[in-house]
Amino acid sequence: MKVLYVHNEYARPSGEEHAARELVALLREHGHEVRWFTRSSAEIADSVAGKFKALVAGVYNPFSARRLARVLDEYKPDIVQVQNLYPLLSAAVFAPIRKRGIPVVMRCPNYRLFCPSGLSLDPSGNVCERCWGGHELNCVRLNCLGSRSRSVGYAVRNAFGRASRMILDGVDMFITQSGFQRDKFIGQGIPEHKIGVLPGISPVINIDNDGRLGDWVSFVGRVSAEKGIYEFIEAARRNPAIHFKVAGNLDANFVMPDDLPPNIEFVGFRKGDDLDRFYLDSRLIVVPSKWYEGFPNVITRGMLLGKPVVTTSIGAMQSIIDHNENGLLVVPGDSDALSSAIADLYPDSDRCRRMGAKGYEKAVASYSRRQIYDTLMQIYARAADNLKSR
Secondary structure, three states, X not given: OEEXXXXXXXXXXXXXXXXXXXXXXXXXXXXXXXXXXXXXXXXXXXOHHHHHHHHHHHHOOHHHHXXXXXXXXXXXXXXXXXXXXXXXXXXXXXXXXXXXXXXXXXXXXXXXXXXOOOOOEOOOXXXXXXXXXXXOHHHHHHOOXXXXXXXXXXXXXXXXXXXXXXXXXXXXXXXXXXXXXXXXXXXXXXXXXHEEEOOOOOOOOOOOOOOOOOOEEEEEOOEOHHHOHHXXXXXXXXXXXXXXXXXXXXXXXXXXXXXXXXXXXXXXXXXXXXXXHHHHOEEEEEEXXXXXXXXXXXXXXXXXXXXXXXXXXXXXXXXXXXXXXXXXXXXXXXXXXXXXXXXXXXXXXXXXXXXXXXXXXXXXXXXXXHHHHHHHXXXXXXXXXXXXXX
């Protein structure tokens, strides 16, 4: 099978793109040919002209559509998988695909179809669904992007994509990453027969898990408010005898506290074997997200490396982590609960090992590469069937 993967890359690497690359690697492992069709937001970063281009192209970009049409005619894929459209691709890319009668699958790692920012968070960092149901004007009213022009641009492109039905009619199957996310999509009018659930794929681990307990408490991922970084910093402040480490790129809106506690260290972005070693040297993996995460790859990597996970009882996290079995669940945004959970679990070596072992068992049983591949093939088949029944 020939697959064309269409994606607007972010200016900086993200967990979303790591998961996409893992999915492409999985397809290639099973003998499928995969080609990327990409644009990158790095092309327009930190430029006034680039920001204007993003505003216009995000609504409708005929140039990307024509470029894609040429690739479709040359490559002749059996299926097209789409991920991020904005700001340089836009919903315009669906027209040439549909014209050629190729089934389309859209992987949705966030909620950008209904929320202009994709995070479903208001400017105060609280879960928010005020734009859902066709009320994108709330993004402008609340200035969710921290810039009036950006908020307007994001709201307009979302409203156009929804009102034109170019996305809904152009996609044969939407991929969500959990039952929680599927139910949210159904509630927003996406037909149930057009939604498949594909959990995050277990990452490839290239080093042996030697069973070491690890010394520090780790946060891995984009360093941003919605990911719970400030609650993590507060947990470090309240547990001064424990070493905390943060691995990941700093979000543009992240502000480093002036009174950063001395027991927390920011080590920058890690990848590959270096990232795996970072996990092995950790005792706990903490994922304190406050938003509707799709399926955090950081959790499954930690499970495969035998580490207990402390995370929040929201979105996909509560379906991955079973409280008191392979980790702990705390209320999102509750620094007291997060600090207490870490303080209770960290010194209990036996409990850490038991939870880590349980996590490994679940990751192997539920998120194996074979299982994810089989589910993906079923989704592709359903996309082809839906295309025929249009």
